[in-house]
Amino acid sequence: MELETFAAKLRVLRQKAGLSQEGLAARLGVSAQSVSKWENAANWPEAALILPLARLLGVSADELLTEPVTREEWENRWQESEGEYRQRGDHAALLALAEAALKEWPGDRAFRFRRANEEYQLAARTEDGAEREKLLHLSEGHFSEIVGESPDNEDAGAMLVQILLALGRRGEAEALARKLPHKEKLELLLRQGTERERALRREIAKTAVGLLNLLQSEGSREACTMAEAILASAGEPKTLIWYHLNLRLQQARLACGEKADAALEALGEMVAAAKAYAAPAPSEKATSFFSKLPETAAPSEVRHWIADALAEECFASLRERPAFTTLEREAALLPA
Numbered sequence: 001m002e003l004e005t006f007a008a009k010l011r012v013l014r015q016k017a018g019l020s021q022e023g024l025a026a027r028l029g030v031s032a033q034s035v036s037k038w039e040n041a042a043n044w045p046e047a048a049l050i051l052p053l054a055r056l057l058g059v060s061a062d063e064l065l066t067e068p069v070t071r072e073e074w075e076n077r078w079q080e081s082e083g084e085y086r087q088r089g090d091h092a093a094l095l096a097l098a099e100a101a102l103k104e105w106p107g108d109r110a111f112r113f114r115r116a117n118e119e120y121q122l123a124a125r126t127e128d129g130a131e132r133e134k135l136l137h138l139s140e141g142h143f144s145e146i147v148g149e150s151p152d153n154e155d156a157g158a159m160l161v162q163i164l165l166a167l168g169r170r171g172e173a174e175a176l177a178r179k180l181p182h183k184e185k186l187e188l189l190l191r192q193g194t195e196r197e198r199a200l201r202r203e204i205a206k207t208a209v210g211l212l213n214l215l216q217s218e219g220s221r222e223a224c225t226m227a228e229a230i231l232a233s234a235g236e237p238k239t240l241i242w243y244h245l246n247l248r249l250q251q252a253r254l255a256c257g258e259k260a261d262a263a264l265e266a267l268g269e270m271v272a273a274a275k276a277y278a279a280p281a282p283s284e285k286a287t288s289f290f291s292k293l294p295e296t297a298a299p300s301e302v303r304h305w306i307a308d309a310l311a312e313e314c315f316a317s318l319r320e321r322p323a324f325t326t327l328e329r330e331a332a333l334l335p336a
Helices: 003-016 021-028 032-039 047-057 061-065 071-087 091-104 109-125 129-149 154-166 170-179 183-190 193-218 221-234 238-255 260-278 299-310 313-318 322-332
Strands: none
Touching: 003 032, 003 047, 003 061, 021 032, 021 047, 047 061, 071 091, 071 109, 091 109, 109 129, 109 154, 129 154, 154 170, 193 221, 193 238, 221 238, 238 260, 238 299, 260 299, 260 313, 260 322, 299 322
């Protein structure tokens, strides 16, 4: 450790211990001028004074003389160790690492969350009832602090609800879930059996639709590929008709001018989706995740939308092709 670094650290530790230079000097049996010289990096304390100095400051001799670890270094240590520790289920080691980081960075939000989470993970794995309850209470206290400071911290709120349930305090868990901003998601944790399963499925459907909206806005080939995968897993539910149509239209736009056949294929799939949507008795292909969402379009709306899509200027070069003429005739037969 550099003398300047030691001097700055000594000053911080002395102030944290509530000691003046004179007070520290009196307890060590040295002059206040000596302490001032240490804190101004004029010289080092004598070797024989290091241990009593550390004790007065509430740290070990190693801590007093060791270079402080930066926040970035602590984060690197965590990232390097987390995978290995989790693989072998060593949550005690992860907790120790988080606590060590917090000694130097006590206000760090990421490590505060990690400490609370590892306390909960340890509690879930211990067979000692008293130790389990102790760890749960520690975790509850730490997560409560985080939620109190940041009510919109969804992960911390969810963990706190789970801990209250684990402690048998269901009433408190329900009250907390209703009070926090993301109450709908937290209330999922409180539901049981079939009700919980249905609620989770609704939440999955809402999340998937939100992702489809983002992908549709992005509009690249990669986004189309991802959207196609989501829609393929969902089947052909009426509730997702606009996503099916917009996906095929975007694929046709991307291919137009470069790959005419690919553009025609995408437009053909777009018209086929519209025809299936307008059919009086469509087959039930929707997965249970999406089957309860409300329908979003009348067949006549779909017909007008298809006509506008086929009329886009970017498809002008395709209009002389027989396949495009066929698509226009099929579109004209959709319900008005």
